[in-house]
Amino acid sequence: METIECQAVWDILYPVISARISSPGFNKFFQESFASIDESGTFKISLNKGYNVFIDHIRDNYLNLLRESLKECKHDLPEQIKDISIDALGQGEALYTVEGQKEDKISLKPIIDKTRRRSTETPKELKAPNNFPSSDRYSFKNFVVGDSNRLAFATSKAVSESPGFSFNPLFIYGSSGLGKSHLLHAIAQETLSHNPYHRIEYLSAEEFSNIFIDSIKNQDGHNFRKRFRNVDILLLDDVQFLKNKTKTQEEFFHTFNALYSLNKQIVLTSDCQPHELDGLEKRLVSRFEHGQIVDVLKPEFETRVAILRLKRDSMNVHIPNEVLDFIASNIKSHIRKLEGALVRLVTYASTMGYEVNVSLAREVLGGQLENTSDRNLDITVILRQVAEYFDVGIKDILGKKRTQSIVTPRQVAMYLSRNLTEESFPTIADQFRRTHATVLHSCNAVNEQMELDQDFKDKVFFLKKRLENL
Numbered sequence: 001m002e003t004i005e006c007q008a009v010w011d012i013l014y015p016v017i018s019a020r021i022s023s024p025g026f027n028k029f030f031q032e033s034f035a036s037i038d039e040s041g042t043f044k045i046s047l048n049k050g051y052n053v054f055i056d057h058i059r060d061n062y063l064n065l066l067r068e069s070l071k072e073c074k075h076d077l078p079e080q081i082k083d084i085s086i087d088a089l090g091q092g093e094a095l096y097t098v099e100g101q102k103e104d105k106i107s108l109k110p111i112i113d114k115t116r117r118r119s120t121e122t123p124k125e126l127k128a129p130n131n132f133p134s135s136d137r138y139s140f141k142n143f144v145v146g147d148s149n150r151l152a153f154a155t156s157k158a159v160s161e162s163p164g165f166s167f168n169p170l171f172i173y174g175s176s177g178l179g180k181s182h183l184l185h186a187i188a189q190e191t192l193s194h195n196p197y198h199r200i201e202y203l204s205a206e207e208f209s210n211i212f213i214d215s216i217k218n219q220d221g222h223n224f225r226k227r228f229r230n231v232d233i234l235l236l237d238d239v240q241f242l243k244n245k246t247k248t249q250e251e252f253f254h255t256f257n258a259l260y261s262l263n264k265q266i267v268l269t270s271d272c273q274p275h276e277l278d279g280l281e282k283r284l285v286s287r288f289e290h291g292q293i294v295d296v297l298k299p300e301f302e303t304r305v306a307i308l309r310l311k312r313d314s315m316n317v318h319i320p321n322e323v324l325d326f327i328a329s330n331i332k333s334h335i336r337k338l339e340g341a342l343v344r345l346v347t348y349a350s351t352m353g354y355e356v357n358v359s360l361a362r363e364v365l366g367g368q369l370e371n372t373s374d375r376n377l378d379i380t381v382i383l384r385q386v387a388e389y390f391d392v393g394i395k396d397i398l399g400k401k402r403t404q405s406i407v408t409p410r411q412v413a414m415y416l417s418r419n420l421t422e423e424s425f426p427t428i429a430d431q432f433r434r435t436h437a438t439v440l441h442s443c444n445a446v447n448e449q450m451e452l453d454q455d456f457k458d459k460v461f462f463l464k465k466r467l468e469n470l
């Protein structure tokens with residue numbers, strides 16, 4: 001067999017292998033390994049001596065994937081190539097270089113950044129998932145970042161830059177319509193822009209469950225596993241759907257473990273935190289909790305306005321800022337509703353030939369506007385709930401004592417007032433008999449503490465939920 005074939009074979013194999021095994025760790029094995037082709041047509045990958053102790057582990061984890069890759073590009077490979085193996089670098093073997101010198105095997109360098117690929121077309125199974133929107137509407141660029149979603153945005157971005165390594169699994173939770181699916185799409189798009197060969201599965205937990213049920217019905221478990229255990233990134237939306245679905249959970253548990261053990265990235269979204277997912281097996285909850293958990297909250301007024309401006313600009317219509325401010329002041333619960341209101345207003349105005357202004361917005365959106373005045377959530381209510389929860393007096397919260405047992409509830413009450421009401425910093429400061437700067441500092445302190453202390457964060461969220469549901 002001609003020695004040059006070794007590199008040619010590798011050039012064909014590598015893109016397919018790298019799409020299946022994206023872990024930098026494994027790329028390192030390759031970079032430091034050698035290749036040769038034996039008489040029987042086996043493409044032999046020989047590990048550098050330093051890796052010989054891992055040989056069993058490497059074989060167990062990767063040999064099947066290598067064989068599947070080989071099968072996949074069988075038609076592009078010389079027909080003599082029959083198999084692939086992983087071996088320790090043997091002593092005294094007849095080794096070949098690409099130049100045909102009998103002195104060393106060829107070094108296996110990744111060629112992902114070279115232009116040689118199997119074909120100019122993206123291979124079928126490496127295409128962007130077909131349920132992705134073709135526009136970049138759901139990209140990071142079109143995601144408005146504010147205090148409510150900053151951490152979720154930053155971790156999602158980090159994941160898309162080094163999938164499988166920075167935060168794995170990443171668990172994003174929050175109420176409906178706050179941008180969780182948007183972030184999943186953005187992760188997929190951004191990752192594919194770095195490496196179009198990444199294999200990404202994006203689907204909802206409900207779809208996962210349906211596909212699993214079909215696979216049982218059709219006795220097609222092999223293909224089911226092949227589909228979900230061979231991806232580089234699994235993006236699973238609305239994981240709460242798995243609640244009480246014992247069999248699907250069990251299958252997902254194995255999928256999760258298989259991917260995790262290969263450093264494949266997993267991103268999950270849910271409407272609540274892992275430990276609140278009643279009806280989900282403990283072992284799954286604990287896997288989720290092992291990674292990074294981030295929330296998306298209701299956006300603040302400024303973020304809502306920024307989102308509306310972005311949507312307005314993308315629709316290329318003229319709508320005065322004051323109309324957007326009006327909508328943002330009156331629709332706070334979720335972004336989907338905010339967008340819907342804007343579309344409805346624009347459609348109505350253009351159909352009727354009216355100019356868009358605040359009074360038209362009030363007329364057209366009347367039923368959709370959220371009447372906050374009857375929510376009865378003002379700072380006094382927040383103060384009462386916080387004082388009761390921390391078992392301190394309202395007088396203490398408003399007073400001058402600086403012991404930690406008083407400072408914490410005081411800061412939490414200010415934070416919640418800022419997040420759950422539309423009151424400005426000066427108004428909140430007035431009610432707490434403090435300065436604007438103190439309120440600002442308290443809000444920052446609570447944010448920081450929540451990042452450091454999960455228990456504290458849970459407490460704040462518990463209070464927030466309780467107040468929102470009043």
Ligand SMILES: Nc1ncnc2c1ncn2[C@@H]1O[C@H](COP(=O)(O)OP(=O)(O)OP(=O)(O)O)[C@@H](O)[C@H]1O
Binds near residue numbers: 179183307
């Ligand atoms: N920060 C943001 N910037 C721009 N658009 C946003 C932002 N957050 C959400 N959106 C938009 O709001 C809409 C709803 O978002 P999305 O579908 O991602 O919500 P979700 O949290 O996944 O909701 P659900 O739990 O109901 O699936 C989408 O059109 C999305 O693009």
